[in-house]
Amino acid sequence: MEILSNVLIFYFGFNALYWFLFSFSGKFYRPRKVEAVPQGKAFNKIAVLIPAYKEDEVIASVVRGNLAQDYPTEFFEIVVIADGFRSDTLEDLKQYPVRVIEVNFEQSTKVKALNFAIEAIGDQYDLAMILDADNIMEKSCLSRMNALFVDQELRAVQGQRMAKNDNNDMAVLDGLSEAINNHIYRSGHLALGFSCPLIGSGMAFRYRMVKRILSQMASVGGFDRELELRLLREGVKVLYDTKAITYDEKVQNSNNFYNQRRRWISTQFVYLRKYFVEAILLLFRDGNLSFFDNAVVRNSQLPRLLFLGFMFLFTALSAFVPYFGSFQAWAAIVGLTVLSVILAIPKSMMNRKLIFAMALLPKTFFLMLKALFSVKGANKKFIHTTHSSNDVK
Known part of the structure; x- marks a missing residue:
């Protein structure tokens, strides 16, 4: 149990730190400055x-x-x-x-x-x-x-x-x-x-x-x-x-x-397995950190909704189950994760619609859990997502 708890703390802690690092850094992103191309010049087809x-x-x-x-x-x-x-x-x-x-x-x-x-x-x-x-x-x-x-x-x-x-x-x-x-x-x-x-x-x-x-x-x-x-x-x-x-x-x-989520989760597993060894080789041979990040780190991450659900569950268990891991460590993981999510939410979306939509989180968590255990074969056939004729809001 202690080994399992250490593995879980490492996995969740690493991903919480990863999300916080990039969420914080995202506040400093600025789009590239470009000049409008003069009429009749340098237009790409x-x-x-x-x-x-x-x-x-x-x-x-x-x-x-x-x-x-x-x-x-x-x-x-x-x-x-x-x-x-x-x-x-x-x-x-x-x-x-x-x-x-x-x-x-x-x-x-x-x-x-x-x-x-x-x-x-x-x-x-x-x-x-x-x-x-x-x-x-x-x-x-x-x-x-x-x-x-x-x-x-x-x-x-x-x-x-x-x-x-x-x-x-x-x-x-x-x-x-x-x-x-x-x-x-x-x-x-x-x-x-x-x-x-x-x-x-x-x-x-x-x-x-x-x-x-x-x-x-x-x-x-x-x-x-x-x-x-x-x-x-x-x-x-x-x-x-x-x-x-x-x-x-x-x-x-x-x-x-x-x-949609079933297809996405299946895709992660497929490309993690397909490119894992190559990503390790390119990282150490060429220093290709972006390839490693995309092939290994991102593909090994749980979808965020599942991550949040399991994180809160394991944190609660650590407060009551002996040898499950340090409650303080899990609390730190929760804090980093929640902060990274808050930093990433656009101000324009912090409104009543979002508050009401949060009530749907338990249902979507169980849908994600179902998708996680139903990924077999999802990447071997085309799964179509139907659309409506909605105009831009």
Whole structure:
């Protein structure tokens, strides 16, 4: 029991310290200063790639929203990769100035869709902007990305992804989780010189580079984790930019929450196992700390909600169960973790909606626990998260 308690204290203590370090550092992050590109000069040709699987309900509103960019229309093209769409939806999309590429895979994945589309549209683009089928870019997003990529050394940028909706308690909590992750894993990491972890959408890359890397991938789930590790393996660091904003629909029901988290947890285990040895070798041979951080440290962390639940449980047990560990040590872990979370919550989200949404935490904890014990096979098949036609809040 004493050995187990020491292992638990070390694991939870390390992660509490990790989160606090990056949460505190995130307060010092500042987005890169860039000048707007003069009209008619240095405009990159951007392919906005939207892989979409059976998203008939949202795709038209998403297309309309993303066409409303202040970036010159002749320098960007929206490419909808339509997988499993109804014929009436495809007909409806013809009224918009976008390219629609129909695909129908036996086993659908984002990587397959992106590779098919990139091959179909050719190489006349400078940048690729990847979105999810529910994402809507803020109107200056492409202009901001273009201004950043004037820096010829820059290869990849993860923009800030923000909640598109907060229409129920589940969506509020999901949006809160995204905001905390942005602060700790993106702002905090950039502030300390690490590469920014990718989210999976709202991200831009040099076109030919991402085309080459995606062609080498066959991910079923978690394509963003594999993509970021392949970038880091090549020494490509990802910049995080809070001013290149994409709005993302947050999950609104228990079933979508469970399926999404089950897929995410499975992805962690898959890539921890796949890249563990390589991460150790690159750390000691090349000093590639960002690769180690993304492949090993982040993938070995419990999802935050599970971490918090188990942390409070073990702290309570330490007060009553002999040899379970020092209550003072657990109390310190609780203090660091709670402080890191508080530091990471945006002031704009500290409102009545968040207070009411907190009542849903016990339910979401048990959903996460269920997902943890149901991960087998979750990364071997595509698990689709359905979306609604919500506009940006």
